[in-house]
Amino acid sequence: MINASGLIYNHCIALHKRYYRMWGKHLNCAKLQAHIAKLRKRNPYWQTVGSQAVQDICQRIEKSYQLFFKHNKKGVRPPGFKKVKKYKSFTLKQAGYKFLGGNRVKIGNKVYQFWKSREIEGNVKTLTIKRTPLGELFMVVVVDEGSKSEVEVKTGKIAGFDFGLRTFLTCSDSTKIESPQFFQKSLNAIKKASRQHSKKLKGSSNRERARKNLVRKYEDISNRRRDWFWKLAHKLTDRFDVLCFETLNLKGMQRLWGRKISDLAFGEFLQILEWVAKKKRKQVVFVDQLYPSTKTCSSCGHILENLDLSIRRWRCPSCQSKNDRDGNASLNIQRVGSSTLGVGDVRQSQTAISV
Numbered sequence: 001m002i003n004a005s006g007l008i009y010n011h012c013i014a015l016h017k018r019y020y021r022m023w024g025k026h027l028n029c030a031k032l033q034a035h036i037a038k039l040r041k042r043n044p045y046w047q048t049v050g051s052q053a054v055q056d057i058c059q060r061i062e063k064s065y066q067l068f069f070k071h072n073k074k075g076v077r078p079p080g081f082k083k084v085k086k087y088k089s090f091t092l093k094q095a096g097y098k099f100l101g102g103n104r105v106k107i108g109n110k111v112y113q114f115w116k117s118r119e120i121e122g123n124v125k126t127l128t129i130k131r132t133p134l135g136e137l138f139m140v141v142v143v144d145e146g147s148k149s150e151v152e153v154k155t156g157k158i159a160g161f162d163f164g165l166r167t168f169l170t171c172s173d174s175t176k177i178e179s180p181q182f183f184q185k186s187l188n189a190i191k192k193a194s195r196q197h198s199k200k201l202k203g204s205s206n207r208e209r210a211r212k213n214l215v216r217k218y219e220d221i222s223n224r225r226r227d228w229f230w231k232l233a234h235k236l237t238d239r240f241d242v243l244c245f246e247t248l249n250l251k252g253m254q255r256l257w258g259r260k261i262s263d264l265a266f267g268e269f270l271q272i273l274e275w276v277a278k279k280k281r282k283q284v285v286f287v288d289q290l291y292p293s294t295k296t297c298s299s300c301g302h303i304l305e306n307l308d309l310s311i312r313r314w315r316c317p318s319c320q321s322k323n324d325r326d327g328n329a330s331l332n333i334q335r336v337g338s339s340t341l342g343v344g345d346v347r348q349s350q351t352a353i354s355v
Contacts, residue, residue: 001108002131004049006087009057012036013081016061026069029062048108050096057090089130097127105139114139133215158242160334162293162326163266165257170326172334180228182221183263193217229269233276241282244337245270246329247289285337297323298331 012032019027033055040046040054064079072078098106103116107129122143130138160172168179183190193214200207236243254261270284277284287293295304302318312325 001048001053002087002090002129003084004045005053005057005090006082006084008036008040008046008049008054009061009087010081010084011039012058012061013079016065026065029058032061033058049090050092050108052093052096053090056093086133087131089128091126091128093126099124132219134212134219155239155241157240158244158334158338159236159240160244160330160332160337162246162329162333163248163264164326165260165264167326168264168266170330172327172330174327176326177232179264180225181263182225182228183259186217186221190214190217190221225265226268226272229265229272230276232269233273236273237276237280237282242285242338242341243273243277243282244285244287244333246287246291246293246333249289283341285340287333287336287340291332291336293329293332293336294325296328296332297321298328298335299323 015032015035016027019025036054036058037051040051046054061079068076068078070076092107096107099120100106100111102113104111104113105127106112107127120141120143122145124141124143126142128140128142130140132138162170164170167176169177171177193210197207197210197214200210248266250261250267274284276282292303295307296302297304297316297319299321300316300319302316304314304317307314307325313322314325315322
């Protein structure tokens with residue numbers, strides 16, 4: 001079914017490109033869905049994919065094109081063809097699946113056994129089947145808020161956090177959280193597995209075995225990093241009621257520092273933190289990245305004209321106080337974040353309970 005979804009996806013991309021060459025216009029999503037529905041009636045293989053999954057594929061392509069039209073000047077490219085064997089997922093909404101007893105689910109005309117990581121609470125909204133590079137299949141269930149939120153525990157504390165390359169987070173209470181740098185520590189093993197993969201003959205079983213070995217190492221790094229993020233998010237939300245962060249241009253930072261930013265994965269951590277904060281009824285506040293949190297003295301408010309990245313400590317020319325670069329920034333983020341509470345700068349987390 002995933003392979004059939006990949007074929008439908010590539011056919012839709014080809015239709016988009018052909019339509020633009022002929023008419024110089026963007027193909028409307030409704031027209032595309034109607035055309036694919038007619039083709040699907042004549043193609044038995046396409047019928048293995050549910051009609052709602054086919055509609056979702058068209059909607060994914062439409063969303064990608066809308067992002068391209070909006071951000072094409074920033075380097076965003078239009079959606080392109082994908083290898084069918086590497087196509088990742090398809091989504092069913094109201095129909096096409098049915099949960100049976102004993103951890104069984106009926107998708108299409110077949111019944112599958114699955115292992116449940118936790119109980120499904122609430123009404124099921126969508127069901128997504130995902131395929132990993134190893135060929136493993138995962139079922140992601142999105143439900144409405146059927147479960148009750150955790151008990152709200154008020155600590156009465158607010159904290160600001162500054163993200164850094166040397167220190168993952170610097171808190172306004174002078175504590176520092178170092179990043180384990182999982183990728184950097186496993187870099188030698190990754191290089192060795194990559195060399196073994198490149199030496200194998202293309203199309204051979206040995207190359208496929210080496211590819212899976214390389215993928216397992218990447219997945220192990222990702223799983224360990226995600227586990228650390230979840231534990232850290234729970235730890236911070238237990239200590240503080242309001243957590244203030246500065247919005248960062250992570251893509252621009254990645255162009256400058258590359259693999260270092262990818263290893264820190266600060267964006268993924270913020271997504272997890274927002275989910276945990278909403279679950280515990282805590283608040284995550286974001287301060288505009290244009291605010292000079294690093295160049296502003298937290299004692300008197302004096303703003304420096306320039307502050308080189310290599311300078312880690314500096315003395316304020318106004319009040320003569322000594323400021324640590326990251327610690328001073330976290331204090332300023334805390335002050336500005338607390339002042340904006342209730343004004344509208346609190347970014348509510350958009351969550352979906354997934355199983």
